[in-house]
Amino acid sequence: MKILVCITHVPDTTSKIQFTDNNTKFDKNGVQFIIGPYDDYALARAVELKESLGASLTVLNVGEAETEPTLRKALAIGADDAIRINAFPTDALFVAKQIASIAKENNYDLILMGRESIDFNGGMVHGMVGELLGMPSISPVMKLDIEGDTVKMAREIEGGKEFLEAKLPLIAGCQEPIAEWKIPNMRGIMSARTKPLNVVDPVDSEIATDVTTFQLPPAKGSVTLVDKDNVEELVKLLKNEAKVL
Amino acid sequence: MSILVYIEHADGSVKKTSLEAVSYGKALSERTSAGEVIALALGTISDEELARVGSAGASKVLHVADEKLNAGVIQAHADAVGQVYKQIGAETLVLAKSSLGDAVAARLAVKLDAGLVSNVAELPETADGYKVKRSIYTGKAFAETTVSKNHKILAIKKNAVDLKTDGADASVEKVDISIDASNFAAKITSTDKAEGEILLPEADIVVSGGRGMKGPENWGMIENLAKELGAATGCSKPVSDIGWRPHHEHVGQTGVKVAPTLYVAVGISGAIQHLAGVNSSKCIVVINKDPEAPFFKAADYGIVGDAFEVLPKLTEAVKAIK
Numbered sequence: 001m002k003i004l005v006c007i008t009h010v011p012d013t014t015s016k017i018q019f020t021d022n023n024t025k026f027d028k029n030g031v032q033f034i035i036g037p038y039d040d041y042a043l044a045r046a047v048e049l050k051e052s053l054g055a056s057l058t059v060l061n062v063g064e065a066e067t068e069p070t071l072r073k074a075l076a077i078g079a080d081d082a083i084r085i086n087a088f089p090t091d092a093l094f095v096a097k098q099i100a101s102i103a104k105e106n107n108y109d110l111i112l113m114g115r116e117s118i119d120f121n122g123g124m125v126h127g128m129v130g131e132l133l134g135m136p137s138i139s140p141v142m143k144l145d146i147e148g149d150t151v152k153m154a155r156e157i158e159g160g161k162e163f164l165e166a167k168l169p170l171i172a173g174c175q176e177p178i179a180e181w182k183i184p185n186m187r188g189i190m191s192a193r194t195k196p197l198n199v200v201d202p203v204d205s206e207i208a209t210d211v212t213t214f215q216l217p218p219a220k221g222s223v224t225l226v227d228k229d230n231v232e233e234l235v236k237l238l239k240n241e242a243k244v245l
Numbered sequence: 246m247s248i249l250v251y252i253e254h255a256d257g258s259v260k261k262t263s264l265e266a267v268s269y270g271k272a273l274s275e276r277t278s279a280g281e282v283i284a285l286a287l288g289t290i291s292d293e294e295l296a297r298v299g300s301a302g303a304s305k306v307l308h309v310a311d312e313k314l315n316a317g318v319i320q321a322h323a324d325a326v327g328q329v330y331k332q333i334g335a336e337t338l339v340l341a342k343s344s345l346g347d348a349v350a351a352r353l354a355v356k357l358d359a360g361l362v363s364n365v366a367e368l369p370e371t372a373d374g375y376k377v378k379r380s381i382y383t384g385k386a387f388a389e390t391t392v393s394k395n396h397k398i399l400a401i402k403k404n405a406v407d408l409k410t411d412g413a414d415a416s417v418e419k420v421d422i423s424i425d426a427s428n429f430a431a432k433i434t435s436t437d438k439a440e441g442e443i444l445l446p447e448a449d450i451v452v453s454g455g456r457g458m459k460g461p462e463n464w465g466m467i468e469n470l471a472k473e474l475g476a477a478t479g480c481s482k483p484v485s486d487i488g489w490r491p492h493h494e495h496v497g498q499t500g501v502k503v504a505p506t507l508y509v510a511v512g513i514s515g516a517i518q519h520l521a522g523v524n525s526s527k528c529i530v531v532i533n534k535d536p537e538a539p540f541f542k543a544a545d546y547g548i549v550g551d552a553f554e555v556l557p558k559l560t561e562a563v564k565a566i567k
Contacts, residue, residue: 013498013499013517014517017382017386037498037499038499092361096355118383118498121364121381121382123363124347124351126351127348127349127350127354128352128355130352131355136319136320137348138319138431139344155344156493157344157436158446160437163435163436165432166430208354210390210391211388214381214386214387214388216385216387217384217387217524221545223531223544223547224545224546224547225546225548225549226547226548228554231559232562232565234559235566238530242527242546244506244528245474
């Protein structure tokens with residue numbers, strides 16, 4: 001059994017989002033980069049499956065050299081080896097084509113990733129990879145168990161969940177509570193330094209979408225405080241001033 | 246040349262978010278002279294309900310009534326939408342972001358060789374190229390995105406346009422297509438869904454509670470206010486982590502992102518990850534006994550006070566204006 005986990009290298013969830021170069025570039029100044037939180041759930045579940053099923057576990061990122069510490073962290077958490085596709089992840093289709101190309105070569109049984117990256121929030125890569133490889137793509141998956149060649153999953157839907165079954169191979173976009181995040185231990189961190197991290201050139205892909213400029217939302221005005229003993233005033237304001245009731 | 250809008254339905258009604266997608270399609274066709282707006286529904290639903298989609302701006306509704314499509318099997322829905330899109334020679338596909346819509350859109354981007362933009366917040370600018378504004382960094386920023394493919398798929402956020410309600414009834418046409426069995430490889434065995442509740446991701450008003458509510462036994466107060474407002478209920482991440490409320494109610498960066506017209510936060514301090522999930526709300530009301538709670542900085546209206554005193558009074562005050 002071979003598992004591939006695709007991870008993103010994204011700003012920490014507490015980062016202040018700012019842009020530079022006339023709002024054409026993300027301002028990395030003072031920003032700490034992490035494994036995407038949803039990808040981290042996928043990785044944690046993959047490590048559990050590796051241990052219970054004796055699977056091999058490869059972790060992949062499409063990114064430039066700066067993402068290698070993030071891949072090393074995934075190795076420290078429990079992946080056996082890592083692949084970095086040496087390219088800026090221009091858009092979802094570009095990333096999906098890179099993943100599909102590696103997946104075709106290596107015949108993974110299970111491909112996991114987060115439901116979405118927390119920078120661009122597209123949540124599209126797993127579905128695109130599924131279509132490129134002709135495999136089912138299920139997202140957002142909150143529970144995933146393997147029995148023989150059958151995968152049993154729970155997918156979050158509006159107002160509840162849906163239970164599914166499918167045969168391997170398949171692709172899943174993951175979210176909590178599929179597994180608990182794993183924190184690398186000292187042995188993991190030491191061994192990660194010597195685990196293989198292969199750098200691969202990207203395959204060609206035309207650009208379907210391209211970000212021209214970034215914008216920040218308009219600044220919020222100051223809050224209107226209402227006395228706690230005069231809640232009727234709040235209801236009036238919501239009805240007559242904000243016009244939301 | 247036409248715009249196809251993939252619409253979802255539940256419990257016999259077309260979802261409001263899908264009607265918004267139809268209105269988006271209509272506004273888009275007016276802006277770009279893109280021709281007819283045609284909606285597509287899959288699975289069992291009445292003709293009367295489908296005709297109503299005309300009010301939101303569709304001139305025609307195509308209906309693939311195959312009951313195998315009643316369940317939201319991602320591959321099968323993607324295949325069906327792709328077939329119809331090609332059949333009618335559409336150039337743009339519009340759909341509302343949802344757990345099914347997102348998954349279907351991604352596969353269709355490959356099938357149709359289309360440029361896909363998700364979290365679309367506004368109508369595109371087409372004066373110089375085709376530029377779409379989408380929400381990124383969980384609502385903390387926007388990206389102006391150029392689409393260079395002829396075929397375009399736009400997955401739109403709630404409230405990207407106003408819902409149109411004045412259109413005439415649409416004509417409903419049945420479409421027969423055959424979907425290869427391989428598209429049903431992933432089987433939905435059962436669903437576990439709250440019945441008759443207002444669903445959080447689609448709600449116009451949301452009332453959320455945080456740790457300030459002190460325990461799950463006090464959620465009745467949140468629910469009472471929600472009921473008076475016709476709102477869905479949500480919660481902060483700590484609340485769903487401790488298990489006071491189910492995970493699908495968790496609002497925030499790694500939970501449900503909401504975009505209601507009114508968001509009421511009770512006993513939630515306003516961590517940056519929670520704010521990321523609510524910053525698309527039109528109006529935010531914060532009730533917290535701590536005047537220093539960071540949420541007040543992101544709020545339009547606030548009450549500094551004990552939730553246990555304020556909530557019952559507020560519920561009564563809402564009842565009084567009805």
